[in-house]
Every structure is written in C-alpha cells, then in structure tokens.
Amino acid sequence: MSWASRIINVRLALLYSTATFVSVEAFRRAALGVTESSKWRQAINLVWLSVPVSAAVSAALAGLWLHALSQPAPEVTSEYRLGVWVTAAMVVLETAAQPLVILAQAMLFVKWKLSYRLLAPPHLLSPLSHPPALPLSQGGSRHGQSVQSGGAQSLADRPVPVPRHLGLLCGPRGQVSSALLVVIYYGTLLWHVRSPDNCLPVKSASELGPRLVPGQPALDRDQLALTWSFFKQGLLKQLLTEGERYLMTAFHLLDFSEQGLYDVVANLGSLAARVLFQPVEENAYVYFSRTVERGKPVSAAAGRVLHDLLRAMSLLGLVAVTFGWSYSHLLLRLYGGALLTAGPAVSLLRAQCAYVLLLAVNGVLECCTFAVMRQEQINGYNRKMVLLSVIFVISTGIFTRLFGGVGFILANCVNMLTRIYVCYRFVAGLPLEPAVSVPPLLGLRPLPAVAAALVTAGLLAAGSESWLYPSSAAAHVAVGALCGAALVAAAVYSEPRLLQAVRERVGDKLKRS
Structure with a gap:
C-alpha cells in the first residue's frame, strides 16, 4: 500500500x-x-x-x-x-x-x-x-477486481490509480x-x-x-453541565471505539502492509454495524430520550421497545457469528481475490464477526443507558470509562504480541464486553412501572427454537465449508441459503410479537408514504 x-x-x-x-x-x-x-x-x-x-x-x-x-x-x-x-x-x-x-x-x-x-x-x-x-x-474478473481494497493492494504492492x-x-x-x-x-x-x-x-x-x-439566560446551566459530562464521556468513548487505530498510528504496532489489511477487514466486517446498527442506535437514543425521563421509572411501552430491540439486534449479531465463521473465506475471495485470502485476513474477519455480535448488544444498551442517566450517574460512568480505557490498552498490548492483528479485534471484544457489563448492570437496576410485565433484558436471551436453529445452521455451514468448499462454492452458498431460510422460519415461528412489530412499522411507513 x-x-x-x-x-x-x-x-x-x-x-x-x-x-x-x-x-x-x-x-x-x-x-x-x-x-x-x-x-x-x-x-x-x-x-x-x-x-x-x-x-x-x-x-x-x-x-x-x-x-x-x-x-x-x-x-x-x-x-x-x-x-x-x-x-x-x-x-x-x-x-x-x-x-x-x-x-x-x-x-x-x-x-x-x-x-x-x-x-x-x-x-x-x-x-x-x-x-x-x-x-x-x-x-x-472485472467485477471481482473492481471491488478490491487497500488490503489486497498492500499484498500485491501496486500503485493506487x-x-x-x-x-x-x-x-x-x-x-x-x-x-x-x-x-x-x-x-x-x-x-x-x-x-x-x-x-x-x-x-x-x-x-x-x-x-x-x-x-x-442565553444558556441553561443544567444543559451546560450535562453537555460537559457528555463531552468528557465522549473523549473516553472515542478512545475506546477507535483505540486500535490510535495505537497503530502512534506506536506502529503493525507495519503498513498489516495495517492496510486490518483496515480492509475491519471495514468489511463492520459493514453491518454501519448499515444496520448505526441507524437503529440513533433512532433508539432519540426514542428513549423523548419517552423516558431521567431518574423516572421506565414505562411499559419503553420497556417493551427495549426488549424487542435487544432481541432483534442480538439475533442479527448471532446470525453474523453463525455464518461468518464458515463464509469468511468465500466473502474475502469474492471481495479481494486469492491474494486477500492468502494471509491472516480470514482469521481477522472471523474474529470481527464475534465483535459484531458485541457491537449489536452494546449499541442498544448504551443508547438506553445514556438516554436515562442523570448527570451524577454520567460522571460516575465516566470514571468507570477511565478504568475501561486502561484495561483496553493493556489487553491490546498483550493480545497484539500474542496474536498479531487478530489481537486488536480480541482487545476490542474485551473492551466491548466490559462496556456491556457496566450498561447491563445499570439497566438491570432501573425502576420499572408496574405495567412492565416482561423484564427488558430478557430480550438478550434467544428462544430455545431459535437457539437450536442457530446451532444447527452453524454446524451445517461448517460442514459445508469442510466438504464442499472450495471445490464447489455454489453448493456451499446453497447450503448457507437453505440454513438461512430455516433460521428465518424458526424466528418467524418463535417470535410472533417481534414479527408483528415489524409488520406494524412497515405498514405505518407505507401509510405515511
């Protein structure tokens, strides 16, 4: 590169x-x-x-x-x-x-x-x-080459046009x-x-x-104090979110070729987070900030929305893990050709799939947490973020020395797990109105039929990669499509409430349009 x-x-x-x-x-x-x-x-x-x-x-x-x-x-x-x-x-x-x-x-x-x-x-x-x-x-092929990225560029050592x-x-x-x-x-x-x-x-x-x-007054003091608390929190959150790039840029923990490869795989692996998760998180924060008053009990409607969001996002993350392990090599082969799959890119993308699951869960939990926290709670969370930053830096140094580029993703997973734990504890302690019948955090637990379908699909996809791929990529894709269809059927059968919510939202959009 x-x-x-x-x-x-x-x-x-x-x-x-x-x-x-x-x-x-x-x-x-x-x-x-x-x-x-x-x-x-x-x-x-x-x-x-x-x-x-x-x-x-x-x-x-x-x-x-x-x-x-x-x-x-x-x-x-x-x-x-x-x-x-x-x-x-x-x-x-x-x-x-x-x-x-x-x-x-x-x-x-x-x-x-x-x-x-x-x-x-x-x-x-x-x-x-x-x-x-x-x-x-x-x-x-022209199609395969036109979507090649910087990682393949670094491996081929060709100039950017x-x-x-x-x-x-x-x-x-x-x-x-x-x-x-x-x-x-x-x-x-x-x-x-x-x-x-x-x-x-x-x-x-x-x-x-x-x-x-x-x-x-031109400015409200409470708003200013809250902004200052969020500003301090934002500095720490940005360090944790982009920490691996700061460390790579400042300390050269990876050489330029490895940095290019990591950048390509991280961007490809986080595509779902940018396309699906980010809009959901933005709208979820707006919803919770407008419907839940800071320091007040969570209403039944807000609790149900949180439950459904956690169920939907965790299900998407589990799907990424289920199919990501067996189809990472094929995806990278289509994306960047044989050069991109010759190195550690496959291991990087497989690890990134696990990180996507944690991103899905953490995004919704943090949206709810930050939307309902009082100012003193935000300040307390900021102090915890300092400790999380120290843990992230230490884990990055250790995992990078042991696993190379994969170590950055493992350190990100550790960072995300600690953030999930902090937010989980906070959400679990929120007061709920008596009308809340289902604890919102139960949305993180997949139903037995869906869990069984995920495990079965993962095993079949892994077997397909071992027996059919790469000699027959089409058959490997067909197995994945059948497993995906069966997984969707299990989810539709087991989650009628979630399906109804999607139908209502789509119908509402169609009426408005």
Missing part, C-alpha cells in the same frame, strides 16, 4: 471521525434530552456552540496530526499537510449544519437524513466505508459531501419553516441562529 493510500484510509479518516465525534456528540446528546418547549431556544443556542468548539478541536487535532505523529515520505509531505487542513475545514463546515440535524432528529424528521444519504455519492457517505478501487490485474496530489484531497469526505449536507438541511428546513404545516419550535428562518430571549 502506498503512503498516499494509507493516509487516505487511516490517517485522514481517523482525523475526521475524531474531530466530528468530539465536537458534536456531547451537544447532540444534551439537546435531544430537552423535552420542555420553553427550553428549546436555549438548546439551539447550546448546539451552536459546537461550531467554535469544532474549529478549536479541528485546529488542535490538525496540529497534532502534523507535528506529533510520524510524517509521510518527503514526496507526499506537502499534499499530506494540505489534506489534513482540508479535512479539518470540512469538519467545521459540516458542524455548521448540526443545529438543524439535531432539530430534525428531535422532531423525528428522519427523512432529512435519508435524503442526504440518497443524494450524496456512495463513496462520500462514510470516511471508512469505501476504500479506493484498484486497477485491474491480470487473470481475474489516483494522482497523488488529488488522492489526499479526496480524504474522508470531500467538499461536495460537506456542502451537500449543509445545503440539504438548510434548504429543507427553510422550506418547512415557511410551510403552513410547520410544527417545529422555530417559526422563522431568523430563529435558526443563536439569539437572546429577554428575561432568560
């Missing part, structure tokens, strides 16, 4: 995700918890603070990326410096749309975000979701993506504000910006 490719896939993507999360997440969580209409003006003023915070954070991180971390080869130094500053500027530009993004989420206008995802080019939607394509190699002076400027998100996000949100909200059906807490375009209200 060339230096330019690695900077695009790792360095600038890490800069973007870090600056965006640290600058925005605390304000978003605090503002989404506002339920009183009289405090919406102060909440909007609070969210606008994210813009100067974003400028300060982006500038500080850009300086860190340019002066504290190891620098690239001299021939790409000038492009690297420009790419860092362009990435920082894009973060600030996108942060300017955050007041509208948060307002849309609070008002449950999910179509705004969907419109951005539909209109923006696919390679601009996520800084890590689409590695740069590679040139066609000899002896392979992007001019170096342009490649770095195509970093995590380009100017088109950032400008598109801002234009969509501002244009849609201005149109809605002027429409007769406006139900937003702002009645004119001038109210979208920060402003003073006579007789009221």
